[in-house]
Amino acid sequence: MEVMKKAKPQDIVYQYVKNQIIGKSMFPGNRIIEDDIIRETGTSRTSIRPALLRLKYEGLVEMIPNRGAFVAKPSEEDLRQVYRVREVLEHGMLEDAIRHRTEAQLRAMEENLKAQEVLTQHYSRQEYVTLNHTFHWLVVEASANKYYEKYLNELYNKINTYMIFYDQSSDNNSIVSHTMIYEALRDRDLEKGLLGLREDIQIAWEDMRKINVPL
Known part of the structure:
Protein backbone atom coordinates (compact mmCIF):
# COMPACT_ATOMS: atom_id res chain seq x y z
CA MET A 1 0.00 0.00 0.00
CA GLU A 2 2.99 2.29 0.54
CA VAL A 3 3.75 2.17 -3.19
CA MET A 4 0.17 3.12 -4.04
CA LYS A 5 0.32 6.21 -1.78
CA LYS A 6 3.18 7.62 -3.87
CA ALA A 7 1.03 7.55 -7.00
CA LYS A 8 -1.37 10.30 -8.01
CA PRO A 9 -4.84 9.82 -6.48
CA GLN A 10 -6.51 9.52 -9.89
CA ASP A 11 -3.96 6.84 -10.88
CA ILE A 12 -4.78 4.91 -7.71
CA VAL A 13 -8.49 5.05 -8.53
CA TYR A 14 -7.86 4.09 -12.15
CA GLN A 15 -5.80 1.03 -11.20
CA TYR A 16 -8.20 -0.01 -8.44
CA VAL A 17 -11.29 0.04 -10.67
CA LYS A 18 -9.43 -1.61 -13.55
CA ASN A 19 -8.22 -4.40 -11.25
CA GLY A 29 -23.54 -3.62 -16.34
CA ASN A 30 -22.58 -3.16 -12.67
CA ARG A 31 -22.85 0.38 -11.41
CA ILE A 32 -19.57 1.82 -10.10
CA ILE A 33 -20.20 3.20 -6.60
CA GLU A 34 -18.03 6.22 -5.83
CA ASP A 35 -18.35 5.85 -2.05
CA ASP A 36 -16.96 2.31 -2.30
CA ILE A 37 -13.97 3.57 -4.29
CA ILE A 38 -13.26 6.34 -1.78
CA ARG A 39 -13.44 3.89 1.11
CA GLU A 40 -11.19 1.29 -0.53
CA THR A 41 -8.56 3.64 -1.98
CA GLY A 42 -8.48 6.45 0.58
CA THR A 43 -8.83 9.02 -2.20
CA SER A 44 -11.30 11.87 -2.66
CA ARG A 45 -14.28 12.24 -4.99
CA THR A 46 -12.39 14.70 -7.21
CA SER A 47 -9.98 11.92 -8.20
CA ILE A 48 -12.70 9.61 -9.46
CA ARG A 49 -13.96 11.35 -12.60
CA PRO A 50 -10.54 11.64 -14.33
CA ALA A 51 -9.90 7.96 -13.61
CA LEU A 52 -13.30 6.90 -14.94
CA LEU A 53 -12.78 8.97 -18.09
CA ARG A 54 -9.55 7.05 -18.74
CA LEU A 55 -11.39 3.77 -18.28
CA LYS A 56 -14.16 4.99 -20.57
CA TYR A 57 -11.57 5.76 -23.24
CA GLU A 58 -10.21 2.23 -22.85
CA GLY A 59 -13.68 0.76 -23.31
CA LEU A 60 -13.97 -0.65 -19.80
CA VAL A 61 -16.49 1.84 -18.43
CA GLU A 62 -19.64 3.54 -19.73
CA MET A 63 -20.70 6.92 -18.33
CA ILE A 64 -24.41 7.67 -18.65
CA PRO A 65 -25.68 11.23 -17.99
CA ASN A 66 -27.83 11.51 -14.85
CA ARG A 67 -27.26 7.83 -14.05
CA GLY A 68 -23.55 7.42 -13.33
CA ALA A 69 -20.72 5.12 -14.38
CA PHE A 70 -21.12 1.44 -15.20
CA VAL A 71 -18.85 -1.41 -16.19
CA ALA A 72 -19.08 -1.65 -19.98
CA LYS A 73 -21.54 -4.21 -21.32
CA PRO A 74 -20.53 -4.85 -24.94
CA SER A 75 -22.99 -6.18 -27.49
CA GLU A 76 -22.41 -8.58 -30.36
CA GLU A 77 -22.44 -5.62 -32.77
CA ASP A 78 -19.76 -3.89 -30.66
CA LEU A 79 -17.68 -7.03 -30.95
CA ARG A 80 -18.14 -7.27 -34.71
CA MET A 93 0.65 -1.86 -38.73
CA LEU A 94 2.23 -5.19 -39.68
CA GLU A 95 3.82 -3.67 -42.78
CA ASP A 96 5.53 -1.06 -40.61
CA ALA A 97 6.50 -3.65 -37.98
CA ILE A 98 8.20 -5.84 -40.56
CA ARG A 99 10.28 -2.88 -41.72
CA HIS A 100 11.20 -1.52 -38.29
CA ARG A 101 11.32 -4.50 -35.89
CA GLN A 116 2.42 -19.24 -24.06
CA GLU A 117 3.70 -22.76 -24.71
CA VAL A 118 3.99 -23.38 -20.96
CA LEU A 119 0.47 -22.05 -20.55
CA THR A 120 -0.89 -24.79 -22.81
CA GLN A 121 0.06 -27.24 -20.04
CA HIS A 122 -1.33 -25.20 -17.14
CA TYR A 123 -4.04 -22.98 -18.59
CA SER A 124 -5.13 -19.77 -16.84
CA ARG A 125 -7.62 -17.48 -18.56
CA GLN A 126 -6.34 -14.26 -17.04
CA GLU A 127 -2.71 -15.20 -17.67
CA TYR A 128 -3.57 -15.92 -21.29
CA VAL A 129 -5.25 -12.53 -21.67
CA THR A 130 -2.08 -10.88 -20.34
CA LEU A 131 0.29 -12.86 -22.58
CA ASN A 132 -1.93 -12.36 -25.62
CA HIS A 133 -2.07 -8.61 -25.03
CA THR A 134 1.69 -8.41 -24.47
CA PHE A 135 2.45 -10.33 -27.67
CA HIS A 136 0.26 -8.12 -29.83
CA TRP A 137 1.60 -5.00 -28.14
CA LEU A 138 5.17 -6.03 -28.95
CA VAL A 139 4.16 -6.19 -32.60
CA VAL A 140 2.53 -2.75 -32.37
CA GLU A 141 5.65 -1.27 -30.76
CA ALA A 142 7.75 -2.77 -33.54
CA SER A 143 5.80 -0.65 -36.03
CA ALA A 144 7.35 2.50 -34.50
CA ASN A 145 4.11 4.33 -35.27
CA LYS A 146 2.53 6.26 -32.39
CA TYR A 147 -0.86 6.40 -34.09
CA GLN A 168 -14.95 -19.43 -22.29
CA SER A 169 -12.03 -21.07 -24.16
CA SER A 170 -10.12 -23.57 -22.06
CA ASP A 171 -6.84 -23.58 -23.96
CA ASN A 172 -4.40 -21.35 -25.85
CA ASN A 173 -5.46 -21.96 -29.43
CA SER A 174 -3.72 -18.81 -30.72
CA ILE A 175 -0.15 -20.02 -30.33
CA VAL A 176 0.06 -21.25 -33.94
CA SER A 177 -1.09 -17.92 -35.40
CA HIS A 178 1.15 -16.01 -32.98
CA THR A 179 4.11 -18.11 -34.08
CA MET A 180 3.31 -17.34 -37.72
CA ILE A 181 3.26 -13.62 -36.96
CA TYR A 182 6.59 -13.85 -35.13
CA GLU A 183 8.22 -15.80 -37.97
CA ALA A 184 6.89 -13.28 -40.49
CA LEU A 185 8.52 -10.44 -38.57
CA ARG A 186 11.75 -12.40 -38.20
CA ASP A 187 11.88 -13.26 -41.92
CA ARG A 188 10.31 -9.99 -43.09
CA ASP A 189 7.58 -11.99 -44.83
CA LEU A 190 4.47 -9.80 -45.15
CA GLU A 191 2.32 -12.45 -46.84
CA LYS A 192 2.90 -14.94 -44.03
CA GLY A 193 2.28 -12.24 -41.44
CA LEU A 194 -1.06 -11.25 -42.94
CA LEU A 195 -2.08 -14.91 -43.04
CA GLY A 196 -1.18 -15.23 -39.36
CA LEU A 197 -3.16 -12.10 -38.47
CA ARG A 198 -6.24 -13.30 -40.35
CA GLU A 199 -6.05 -16.69 -38.67
CA ASP A 200 -5.60 -15.09 -35.25
CA ILE A 201 -8.65 -12.87 -35.72
CA GLN A 202 -10.70 -15.78 -37.05
CA ILE A 203 -9.82 -17.93 -34.03
CA ALA A 204 -10.72 -15.13 -31.62
CA TRP A 205 -13.97 -14.38 -33.44
CA GLU A 206 -15.05 -18.02 -33.51
CA ASP A 207 -14.28 -18.41 -29.80
CA MET A 208 -16.40 -15.38 -29.01
CA ARG A 209 -19.26 -16.50 -31.26
CA LYS A 210 -19.51 -19.81 -29.40
CA ILE A 211 -20.97 -18.04 -26.43
CA ASN A 212 -23.92 -15.71 -26.03
CA VAL A 213 -22.63 -12.15 -25.84
CA PRO A 214 -25.45 -10.23 -24.15
CA LEU A 215 -27.28 -7.82 -26.44
Missing part, protein backbone atom coordinates in the same frame (compact mmCIF):
# COMPACT_ATOMS: atom_id res chain seq x y z
CA GLN A 20 -11.76 -4.88 -9.95
CA ILE A 21 -13.04 -5.31 -13.51
CA ILE A 22 -10.23 -7.58 -14.68
CA GLY A 23 -10.44 -9.61 -11.47
CA LYS A 24 -14.20 -10.04 -12.01
CA SER A 25 -15.13 -8.29 -8.78
CA MET A 26 -17.18 -5.99 -11.01
CA PHE A 27 -19.23 -7.37 -13.89
CA PRO A 28 -20.64 -5.90 -17.14
CA GLN A 81 -17.13 -3.64 -35.24
CA VAL A 82 -14.07 -3.90 -33.00
CA TYR A 83 -12.72 -6.95 -34.82
CA ARG A 84 -13.35 -5.37 -38.21
CA VAL A 85 -11.42 -2.22 -37.29
CA ARG A 86 -8.70 -4.33 -35.69
CA GLU A 87 -8.24 -6.25 -38.94
CA VAL A 88 -7.90 -3.05 -40.99
CA LEU A 89 -5.47 -1.36 -38.59
CA GLU A 90 -3.31 -4.43 -38.02
CA HIS A 91 -2.81 -4.90 -41.76
CA GLY A 92 -1.04 -1.56 -42.10
CA THR A 102 14.50 -4.89 -33.86
CA GLU A 103 16.37 -7.96 -32.67
CA ALA A 104 15.48 -7.06 -29.09
CA GLN A 105 11.79 -7.02 -29.97
CA LEU A 106 12.09 -10.40 -31.68
CA ARG A 107 13.73 -11.84 -28.56
CA ALA A 108 10.91 -10.46 -26.42
CA MET A 109 8.37 -12.15 -28.72
CA GLU A 110 10.29 -15.43 -28.46
CA GLU A 111 10.13 -15.27 -24.67
CA ASN A 112 6.42 -14.50 -24.82
CA LEU A 113 5.81 -17.50 -27.10
CA LYS A 114 7.72 -19.74 -24.69
CA ALA A 115 5.46 -18.56 -21.87
CA TYR A 148 -1.14 2.64 -34.36
CA GLU A 149 -0.20 2.54 -30.67
CA LYS A 150 -2.92 5.05 -29.80
CA TYR A 151 -5.81 3.42 -31.66
CA LEU A 152 -4.87 -0.22 -31.22
CA ASN A 153 -4.41 0.32 -27.49
CA GLU A 154 -8.09 1.25 -27.23
CA LEU A 155 -9.18 -1.70 -29.37
CA TYR A 156 -7.03 -4.19 -27.46
CA ASN A 157 -8.44 -2.99 -24.15
CA LYS A 158 -11.96 -3.54 -25.46
CA ILE A 159 -11.04 -7.00 -26.73
CA ASN A 160 -9.45 -7.88 -23.38
CA THR A 161 -12.73 -6.96 -21.68
CA TYR A 162 -14.67 -9.26 -24.01
CA MET A 163 -12.19 -12.07 -23.43
CA ILE A 164 -12.20 -11.76 -19.64
CA PHE A 165 -15.98 -11.81 -19.31
CA TYR A 166 -17.31 -13.74 -22.28
CA ASP A 167 -14.69 -15.99 -23.89
Whole structure:
Protein backbone atom coordinates (compact mmCIF):
# COMPACT_ATOMS: atom_id res chain seq x y z
CA MET A 1 0.00 0.00 0.00
CA GLU A 2 2.99 2.29 0.54
CA VAL A 3 3.75 2.17 -3.19
CA MET A 4 0.17 3.12 -4.04
CA LYS A 5 0.32 6.21 -1.78
CA LYS A 6 3.18 7.62 -3.87
CA ALA A 7 1.03 7.55 -7.00
CA LYS A 8 -1.37 10.30 -8.01
CA PRO A 9 -4.84 9.82 -6.48
CA GLN A 10 -6.51 9.52 -9.89
CA ASP A 11 -3.96 6.84 -10.88
CA ILE A 12 -4.78 4.91 -7.71
CA VAL A 13 -8.49 5.05 -8.53
CA TYR A 14 -7.86 4.09 -12.15
CA GLN A 15 -5.80 1.03 -11.20
CA TYR A 16 -8.20 -0.01 -8.44
CA VAL A 17 -11.29 0.04 -10.67
CA LYS A 18 -9.43 -1.61 -13.55
CA ASN A 19 -8.22 -4.40 -11.25
CA GLN A 20 -11.76 -4.88 -9.95
CA ILE A 21 -13.04 -5.31 -13.51
CA ILE A 22 -10.23 -7.58 -14.68
CA GLY A 23 -10.44 -9.61 -11.47
CA LYS A 24 -14.20 -10.04 -12.01
CA SER A 25 -15.13 -8.29 -8.78
CA MET A 26 -17.18 -5.99 -11.01
CA PHE A 27 -19.23 -7.37 -13.89
CA PRO A 28 -20.64 -5.90 -17.14
CA GLY A 29 -23.54 -3.62 -16.34
CA ASN A 30 -22.58 -3.16 -12.67
CA ARG A 31 -22.85 0.38 -11.41
CA ILE A 32 -19.57 1.82 -10.10
CA ILE A 33 -20.20 3.20 -6.60
CA GLU A 34 -18.03 6.22 -5.83
CA ASP A 35 -18.35 5.85 -2.05
CA ASP A 36 -16.96 2.31 -2.30
CA ILE A 37 -13.97 3.57 -4.29
CA ILE A 38 -13.26 6.34 -1.78
CA ARG A 39 -13.44 3.89 1.11
CA GLU A 40 -11.19 1.29 -0.53
CA THR A 41 -8.56 3.64 -1.98
CA GLY A 42 -8.48 6.45 0.58
CA THR A 43 -8.83 9.02 -2.20
CA SER A 44 -11.30 11.87 -2.66
CA ARG A 45 -14.28 12.24 -4.99
CA THR A 46 -12.39 14.70 -7.21
CA SER A 47 -9.98 11.92 -8.20
CA ILE A 48 -12.70 9.61 -9.46
CA ARG A 49 -13.96 11.35 -12.60
CA PRO A 50 -10.54 11.64 -14.33
CA ALA A 51 -9.90 7.96 -13.61
CA LEU A 52 -13.30 6.90 -14.94
CA LEU A 53 -12.78 8.97 -18.09
CA ARG A 54 -9.55 7.05 -18.74
CA LEU A 55 -11.39 3.77 -18.28
CA LYS A 56 -14.16 4.99 -20.57
CA TYR A 57 -11.57 5.76 -23.24
CA GLU A 58 -10.21 2.23 -22.85
CA GLY A 59 -13.68 0.76 -23.31
CA LEU A 60 -13.97 -0.65 -19.80
CA VAL A 61 -16.49 1.84 -18.43
CA GLU A 62 -19.64 3.54 -19.73
CA MET A 63 -20.70 6.92 -18.33
CA ILE A 64 -24.41 7.67 -18.65
CA PRO A 65 -25.68 11.23 -17.99
CA ASN A 66 -27.83 11.51 -14.85
CA ARG A 67 -27.26 7.83 -14.05
CA GLY A 68 -23.55 7.42 -13.33
CA ALA A 69 -20.72 5.12 -14.38
CA PHE A 70 -21.12 1.44 -15.20
CA VAL A 71 -18.85 -1.41 -16.19
CA ALA A 72 -19.08 -1.65 -19.98
CA LYS A 73 -21.54 -4.21 -21.32
CA PRO A 74 -20.53 -4.85 -24.94
CA SER A 75 -22.99 -6.18 -27.49
CA GLU A 76 -22.41 -8.58 -30.36
CA GLU A 77 -22.44 -5.62 -32.77
CA ASP A 78 -19.76 -3.89 -30.66
CA LEU A 79 -17.68 -7.03 -30.95
CA ARG A 80 -18.14 -7.27 -34.71
CA GLN A 81 -17.13 -3.64 -35.24
CA VAL A 82 -14.07 -3.90 -33.00
CA TYR A 83 -12.72 -6.95 -34.82
CA ARG A 84 -13.35 -5.37 -38.21
CA VAL A 85 -11.42 -2.22 -37.29
CA ARG A 86 -8.70 -4.33 -35.69
CA GLU A 87 -8.24 -6.25 -38.94
CA VAL A 88 -7.90 -3.05 -40.99
CA LEU A 89 -5.47 -1.36 -38.59
CA GLU A 90 -3.31 -4.43 -38.02
CA HIS A 91 -2.81 -4.90 -41.76
CA GLY A 92 -1.04 -1.56 -42.10
CA MET A 93 0.65 -1.86 -38.73
CA LEU A 94 2.23 -5.19 -39.68
CA GLU A 95 3.82 -3.67 -42.78
CA ASP A 96 5.53 -1.06 -40.61
CA ALA A 97 6.50 -3.65 -37.98
CA ILE A 98 8.20 -5.84 -40.56
CA ARG A 99 10.28 -2.88 -41.72
CA HIS A 100 11.20 -1.52 -38.29
CA ARG A 101 11.32 -4.50 -35.89
CA THR A 102 14.50 -4.89 -33.86
CA GLU A 103 16.37 -7.96 -32.67
CA ALA A 104 15.48 -7.06 -29.09
CA GLN A 105 11.79 -7.02 -29.97
CA LEU A 106 12.09 -10.40 -31.68
CA ARG A 107 13.73 -11.84 -28.56
CA ALA A 108 10.91 -10.46 -26.42
CA MET A 109 8.37 -12.15 -28.72
CA GLU A 110 10.29 -15.43 -28.46
CA GLU A 111 10.13 -15.27 -24.67
CA ASN A 112 6.42 -14.50 -24.82
CA LEU A 113 5.81 -17.50 -27.10
CA LYS A 114 7.72 -19.74 -24.69
CA ALA A 115 5.46 -18.56 -21.87
CA GLN A 116 2.42 -19.24 -24.06
CA GLU A 117 3.70 -22.76 -24.71
CA VAL A 118 3.99 -23.38 -20.96
CA LEU A 119 0.47 -22.05 -20.55
CA THR A 120 -0.89 -24.79 -22.81
CA GLN A 121 0.06 -27.24 -20.04
CA HIS A 122 -1.33 -25.20 -17.14
CA TYR A 123 -4.04 -22.98 -18.59
CA SER A 124 -5.13 -19.77 -16.84
CA ARG A 125 -7.62 -17.48 -18.56
CA GLN A 126 -6.34 -14.26 -17.04
CA GLU A 127 -2.71 -15.20 -17.67
CA TYR A 128 -3.57 -15.92 -21.29
CA VAL A 129 -5.25 -12.53 -21.67
CA THR A 130 -2.08 -10.88 -20.34
CA LEU A 131 0.29 -12.86 -22.58
CA ASN A 132 -1.93 -12.36 -25.62
CA HIS A 133 -2.07 -8.61 -25.03
CA THR A 134 1.69 -8.41 -24.47
CA PHE A 135 2.45 -10.33 -27.67
CA HIS A 136 0.26 -8.12 -29.83
CA TRP A 137 1.60 -5.00 -28.14
CA LEU A 138 5.17 -6.03 -28.95
CA VAL A 139 4.16 -6.19 -32.60
CA VAL A 140 2.53 -2.75 -32.37
CA GLU A 141 5.65 -1.27 -30.76
CA ALA A 142 7.75 -2.77 -33.54
CA SER A 143 5.80 -0.65 -36.03
CA ALA A 144 7.35 2.50 -34.50
CA ASN A 145 4.11 4.33 -35.27
CA LYS A 146 2.53 6.26 -32.39
CA TYR A 147 -0.86 6.40 -34.09
CA TYR A 148 -1.14 2.64 -34.36
CA GLU A 149 -0.20 2.54 -30.67
CA LYS A 150 -2.92 5.05 -29.80
CA TYR A 151 -5.81 3.42 -31.66
CA LEU A 152 -4.87 -0.22 -31.22
CA ASN A 153 -4.41 0.32 -27.49
CA GLU A 154 -8.09 1.25 -27.23
CA LEU A 155 -9.18 -1.70 -29.37
CA TYR A 156 -7.03 -4.19 -27.46
CA ASN A 157 -8.44 -2.99 -24.15
CA LYS A 158 -11.96 -3.54 -25.46
CA ILE A 159 -11.04 -7.00 -26.73
CA ASN A 160 -9.45 -7.88 -23.38
CA THR A 161 -12.73 -6.96 -21.68
CA TYR A 162 -14.67 -9.26 -24.01
CA MET A 163 -12.19 -12.07 -23.43
CA ILE A 164 -12.20 -11.76 -19.64
CA PHE A 165 -15.98 -11.81 -19.31
CA TYR A 166 -17.31 -13.74 -22.28
CA ASP A 167 -14.69 -15.99 -23.89
CA GLN A 168 -14.95 -19.43 -22.29
CA SER A 169 -12.03 -21.07 -24.16
CA SER A 170 -10.12 -23.57 -22.06
CA ASP A 171 -6.84 -23.58 -23.96
CA ASN A 172 -4.40 -21.35 -25.85
CA ASN A 173 -5.46 -21.96 -29.43
CA SER A 174 -3.72 -18.81 -30.72
CA ILE A 175 -0.15 -20.02 -30.33
CA VAL A 176 0.06 -21.25 -33.94
CA SER A 177 -1.09 -17.92 -35.40
CA HIS A 178 1.15 -16.01 -32.98
CA THR A 179 4.11 -18.11 -34.08
CA MET A 180 3.31 -17.34 -37.72
CA ILE A 181 3.26 -13.62 -36.96
CA TYR A 182 6.59 -13.85 -35.13
CA GLU A 183 8.22 -15.80 -37.97
CA ALA A 184 6.89 -13.28 -40.49
CA LEU A 185 8.52 -10.44 -38.57
CA ARG A 186 11.75 -12.40 -38.20
CA ASP A 187 11.88 -13.26 -41.92
CA ARG A 188 10.31 -9.99 -43.09
CA ASP A 189 7.58 -11.99 -44.83
CA LEU A 190 4.47 -9.80 -45.15
CA GLU A 191 2.32 -12.45 -46.84
CA LYS A 192 2.90 -14.94 -44.03
CA GLY A 193 2.28 -12.24 -41.44
CA LEU A 194 -1.06 -11.25 -42.94
CA LEU A 195 -2.08 -14.91 -43.04
CA GLY A 196 -1.18 -15.23 -39.36
CA LEU A 197 -3.16 -12.10 -38.47
CA ARG A 198 -6.24 -13.30 -40.35
CA GLU A 199 -6.05 -16.69 -38.67
CA ASP A 200 -5.60 -15.09 -35.25
CA ILE A 201 -8.65 -12.87 -35.72
CA GLN A 202 -10.70 -15.78 -37.05
CA ILE A 203 -9.82 -17.93 -34.03
CA ALA A 204 -10.72 -15.13 -31.62
CA TRP A 205 -13.97 -14.38 -33.44
CA GLU A 206 -15.05 -18.02 -33.51
CA ASP A 207 -14.28 -18.41 -29.80
CA MET A 208 -16.40 -15.38 -29.01
CA ARG A 209 -19.26 -16.50 -31.26
CA LYS A 210 -19.51 -19.81 -29.40
CA ILE A 211 -20.97 -18.04 -26.43
CA ASN A 212 -23.92 -15.71 -26.03
CA VAL A 213 -22.63 -12.15 -25.84
CA PRO A 214 -25.45 -10.23 -24.15
CA LEU A 215 -27.28 -7.82 -26.44
